[in-house]
Amino acid sequence: MTAPNELRLLPWSGPEGKPCYLSTDGNGGYMSRLADNIEAVQLGTAAELLEEASDTLVDQEAGPEDLRWLAKELTGALRDVLRVATSRGQLLEVSEPHRS
Template sequence: MTTSNELRLLPWTGPDGKPCFLSTDDNGGHMSRLADNMESVQLGMATDLLGQALDILAEADTDPDDLRLLTKDLTGALRDTLRVATSRGHRLDSRSTDHRFR
C-alpha cells in the first residue's frame, strides 16, 4: 500500500467539499482508471470552455448575466484543472523521489 505522502488526490471532492484521496499500489486499478478518466473529462471541458470564453469576450455587446455565468464556469474549470495539476505534480514528485533511491 502507498505511504501517506503518496496518496493520490482525486479529481472530485466528498459531499462536504473536502478533498478525496486514493491509497493504492495499483495505478491500473478501477479507482485509478476512474480518476484518470475524470481528469481527462475535466481537462477537455476546460479546453472547450476556454474556446467559448474567447468567443464571448470577443463580442462587443455581451450581456452582463452571460459574463457572470462565464465567470462561474471558468472558476469551476480552473478549480478542477488546478486539482488535476496538483495531483499529477504530487505523483511526479513521488516517482522522481523513488528513482533517486533505487
C-alpha cells in the first residue's frame, strides 16, 4: 500500500495516544497485512454501529443511557474511520501523479 520510503499511518495509536507509522517497501509484509485487517474490522464495526444508531434513534423506548452508550461507541468508530481515511488519503497523495 505504501510507496517505497513512505510512512503509513497505522490504524492504532501508540503510547499517550500518539500516531503510529510503518515504514515499508511494499504491502505484503506482516505489519501491512495486520493493519489492513484491523482497518477492515474498524470499518465493519462503524457500519454496524451506524445501523444500530438508526434503529436506536427511532426506538421510542431508548433511554438516555442507551443514547449515551451509542454516542460513546459512535465517537470511537468515527475516530477509527477518520484515521483510516487519513491514512488512505495520504496513500492516494503519494501514489497519484500530481496534475497541473
